[in-house]
Amino acid sequence: MLGRWLGAAVLVCFVTGVISHYLQHPPGWLADDLPSRPAWGYRFTQGLHVASGIAAIPLVLAKLWAVYPRLFVWPPVRSVKHALERLSIGVLVAAVLFELFTGLLNTVQWYPWPFSFVPLHYAVAWVIVGALLLHIAVKWEDIRAHWGKRSSGTLSLPAQDTPDRRSLLLAVAASVGAVTVTTVGQSFTPLRRLDLLAPRHPDHGPQGLPVNKTAAAAGVTSVPESWRLYIEGPRPYSLSLAELRGLPQYEVELPIACVEGWSKSARWTGVRVRDLLERAGAGPGARVRVESLQRGGAYRVMEMGASYARDPLTLVALRLNGEVLAPDHGYPARIIAPNRPGVWQTKWVAKLEAL
Template identity: 45%
Template sequence: MGRLRTIVARPLAMLAHEPPGWPAFRGRLRSEAITARVGLLLGIAVGLCFGTGILSHYQYTPWSWIAIPSAPVWGYRLTQGIHVITGLAAIPLLITKLWSVFPKLFVWPPARSVVHGLERLSVAILVSASIVEVTIGLLNILNWYPWRFSFIDVHHWLAWVIIGSLLLHIAVKLPVIRRGLTRQALEAPDNLPAGVGATAGAESDLEAPAGGITRRGVLIASGAGAGIVALTTAGQALTPLRPVALLGVRDPQRAPLGVPINRTAAQAGVRQLATAPDYRLRMAGPKPFDLTLAELEAMPTVRRSLPISCVEGWSAGADWDGIELMDLVTRMGGAADSRVVLGSLEPDGPFKRSLIFGPQLQAALLATHLNGVRLTLDHGYPVRLIAPNRAGVFNTKWITQIGLAR
């Protein structure tokens, strides 16, 4: 029995002391004041990003009994613009937040109890999920996908992991957050937790050690970084800010016909099919019929000013001329309450088909012209869908078939 006690006691005794060479952090900038204030800004950004992201994801998986509204026509332009702006602004805030709590990674012992261990595990999940989320989100904006998994699914479910673990983290740390948001915490000499190798200093916030940056300086720099990222990105969606959209990856003013192109006809493999002399638009309803390109172009058209908005955050207002989709749906035996499927000439891909119903269907056009000019191949020639308050990827290009969903 005595030997057993010795075997158990030795590792417990080792856990009571930090290992040789264990990192020690000295200083006064990392504090509850910085962590709480940056965390508050980060929480607001994450909340806005999550909410607008859910609205965007609904375009991918709409419920049959809740149609996506067609008004305001700029609704998706606003929500997706906020989503991308807040997501990018969260990056410098996340970096600052992780810097402020980095010493806690080396708290000894690693887990003081089962509850403490579970708490640290939840934080690890929150941090790792957040890093992956902003990384793949940024790469999506750049249209670079160096992975084999579905970005849409992973990005969506990671968002739920982040928001759930964030709410749990806030609930656990609420007393610390409240204390950190006080003025006393900002001006306290040191707030590093015990056991992290912190050395208390005597300086106030207004007296930076050795002329270094103050806590307020860290907060100002962090907020300014997030603000600059937001300002230089927002021009992709907000026309007045377009001249300062230095971080915008799409500039409508330099795009063909004033609308950026994410996927070209060559990338989609439709060049020959879209320009084939035997092109037909097949209407596969209860009263099926085909239309040649000449017959399509001879039909009456209307003009509508509608923005087109992309999940990457850019958007552009444009004038579209085209045939009212409801005219063709009615002619093939459909009605205003039909669920319509549009098929592209694109041989494969997740957006080869799209579903439209409700107010969007009733307001949609089969566009033939963009800003007064016949559609180019890359913009969807011979015809494409354009509907208000709809994600750009679902404004299907190179349409060849229209039918009714079962």
């Protein structure tokens, strides 16, 4: 029973994690075809990714507690098949623990290790798949026999163990429910009042919206009065903040959804990116490269595929919930786009380049 619950949680976590990875790091052949709709898509899948990963932690601990004596049987290897089974179990346990606990630390942005989190987290997810497939292959006869017994009604368990099994399952279910209810409110805002253990609260932050990186942390301590937005293309031009505000303004409601699992919708007002690109002479299939005033970091420069660049919901936003952007939200201008990770909603925009 624990294995089925854990398997479901890990499967959901894996699928949503792969979606997240390709939305964050699309290969070139896929970049222009990533869907910009539904606008809430990344908020849903990433919230589910983090929620299922957190829920899997008490499940994996309970599963290990239930089976740990069998991890230390002697002799450790009795045959080639047994060696493969032990190998698959060892790799599977190590990889699942690595994924769950490094993922948990990522939600609080604590990285006490020397490696880059994203590529290794993604790679180890596929190690889990490989170890699981190997384990299923070497245990296939036992699996088939088990389900055959269940279907024929001959599977029996010791009656004296029933109360203990029931108590264990109830305790594990309560633990999963507790950690889920007290963390999922960071993305599922109807439960935000119960958001006691998550590192972010959707209502806490400048202008009622959380931030991961402040202006001070990004090195954007001040914006010069001479700031202009440069738009490069066949007909390059630049706009002052006053000129940007003088262009047709559009208001959209879109969520900020971060890879750490928190998200919240807000009203954004600004100029459509596609209008700026058309004025620069960019074709309908153009991508756009966005540069930030941020002084460094992996996300100072961002590229959007054509599907995002042409979407009418994608804005160079100047206002948040009717107010001028706060410095921590990207003043004087930032990108907001549908179905997109928060790390690519670039703040403190300095230049758009049609590609």
